[in-house]
Amino acid sequence: MFLDLLRRRNPAFVEAAMALHRAGQIPANAYVLDLDTVEDNARLFKAEADRHGLKVFAMTKQVGRNSGFSRAVLRGGIDRAVAVDMACAIACHKAGLKTGHLGHLVQVPRFEAAMAARDLQPDYWTVFSDDKAAEAAAAAKAAGRTQNLMARIHTAGDTFYKGHEGGFPAEDIAAVADRLDALDGARFAGLTSFPALLYDNATRSVKPTHNLTTLARAADALRKAGRAEVEINAPGTTSSAVLHHLANAGATQCEPGNGLHGTTPLHALEDLPERPAVLYLTEVSHLHQGRAYCFGGGLYIDPVFPDYGLKALVSAEPTVADAALRPVEIPPPSAIDYYGMIDCAGHPAPRSGDTVVFGFRGQAFVTRAYIVGVRGIASGAPRVETIENIFGQAEPWPNLS
Known part of the structure; x- marks a missing residue:
């Protein structure tokens, strides 16, 4: 639901986040924020x-x-x-x-x-x-x-x-x-x-x-x-x-x-004044028996809606095109979300390292995801401002020093 909203109302954000990931500047398993x-x-x-x-x-x-x-x-x-x-x-x-x-x-x-x-x-x-x-x-x-x-x-x-x-x-x-x-x-x-x-x-x-x-x-x-x-x-x-x-x-x-x-339930149904400004980004780890497995860690979806078919954008290039959409299954809340499972049927198979973007109403603080703030999307010069853990503490990624 919120992925459709993101693609329609803030496509530049989606593409900027994917591009930054392709450039090695955003880690997998990250909630990404459009700070502008x-x-x-x-x-x-x-x-x-x-x-x-x-x-x-x-x-x-x-x-x-x-x-x-x-x-x-x-x-x-x-x-x-x-x-x-x-x-x-x-x-x-x-x-x-x-x-x-x-x-x-x-x-x-x-x-x-x-x-x-x-x-x-x-x-x-x-x-x-x-x-x-x-x-x-x-x-x-x-x-x-x-x-x-x-x-x-x-x-x-x-x-x-x-x-x-x-x-x-x-x-x-x-x-x-x-x-x-x-x-x-x-x-x-x-x-x-x-x-x-x-x-x-x-x-x-x-x-x-x-x-x-x-x-x-x-x-x-x-x-x-x-x-x-x-x-x-x-x-x-x-x-x-x-x-x-x-x-x-x-x-x-x-x-x-x-x-x-921009992720209250009403935002998914109506075009409210606030625009969507958060997405979940990860990447394909490996393929197994007709599925591509993407890294999890932040796949907690706040259950304000009845269950619906979950999809993600999966691509080696920044895009919001329909052709990049893939059905995805994630583990139930009772399980540890080590991976999400992307259905490859009927599509060219994703490759290891491909970027995966979800749009859902999250609760990042109950996950083990990174939180990444990005500025400059509105001016066409996106840059990562913060990479933090769920306590608002800076993470040393990608360097340990």
């Missing part, structure tokens, strides 16, 4: 968010917390990140993005709270319990700060992914706010939940979830209790095209991730 397009996407997203009065925190996990990505987002006018975990926060901080939001989806470990409060100084820190709130407050006090705390809330009918559960009962929010305000070193600032928006495959559209209604009702209860200013953080499936849903529900914060590189 990321910058453009960030700029238009920020403008639309400003129009709706929404604070913007960029999510970087899907593209492996790449420093080039963070700097492109910063050039586009977004100066803060949301960190899914401490590894994200540290990578974004080192790349120049301030920590706008920490602790959601993953809580801050107890013995890392001091570093978070002292060095990262997040604008907002989400807590799921009184214990985690006390840890955050104590760390902030020791750092000489008063920390804004967001309460993660839930109620019957809300949607949470398995393993994401946690938070305060929404019905108790007034008392929760009072307890957080009573902590030395902290103050109650607002509410959050995830997902607030979700792609619905039946209608092929993005819809508000019950969680967003829960946030709005809890904010109303707080206003009735005398709290005039309540931040509402509402992440999930965020592109510029859906920000009106958040604004209409009273949200004050949004957190684009896939939206900044």
Whole structure:
């Protein structure tokens, strides 16, 4: 799905990535980023968010917390990140993005709270319990700060992914706010939940979830209790095209991730303002019994769509032509993706070393792939800016020194 989108809306990126690989400048098993397009996407997203009065925190996990990505987002006018975990926060901080939001989806470990409060100084820190709130407050006090705390809330009918559960009962929010305000070193600032928006495959559209209604009702209860200013953080499936849903529900914060590189589900179905800016590149290793085996390592496809026939461009030359498309089978998520298997039937057989390009919605941070940032595609002079691991740390490839 996203390969068709890439070929149609950003073919120069595909061909530039292939050419750089052919020149030995991009390794196999790499998520490649078009940093010029990321910058453009960030700029238009920020403008639309400003129009709706929404604070913007960029999510970087899907593209492996790449420093080039963070700097492109910063050039586009977004100066803060949301960190899914401490590894994200540290990578974004080192790349120049301030920590706008920490602790959601993953809580801050107890013995890392001091570093978070002292060095990262997040604008907002989400807590799921009184214990985690006390840890955050104590760390902030020791750092000489008063920390804004967001309460993660839930109620019957809300949607949470398995393993994401946690938070305060929404019905108790007034008392929760009072307890957080009573902590030395902290103050109650607002509410959050995830997902607030979700792609619905039946209608092929993005819809508000019950969680967003829960946030709005809890904010109303707080206003009735005398709290005039309540931040509402509402992440999930965020592109510029859906920000009106958040604004209409009273949200004050949004957190684009896939939206900044054009890979939300809606991007695969409609031509949204953001263009696609990420692809997965690898190469053919060997041929065996009618299949060409390409190196894996980053073949994790975020399952937002039902299973569909996967294809890749396979070529010894940069191209987006139909003739280079090949059906591909990849191992199931339960297996290690050492290789993808390219069907050679009916086509001239690929050769060892041929470039292979996929387009899919990834989650690079859960893989063992390289993350490569490329600039200059828009000017016709593409160059590799960064080759990093999934923690935003520079890789010495292709030299060990």
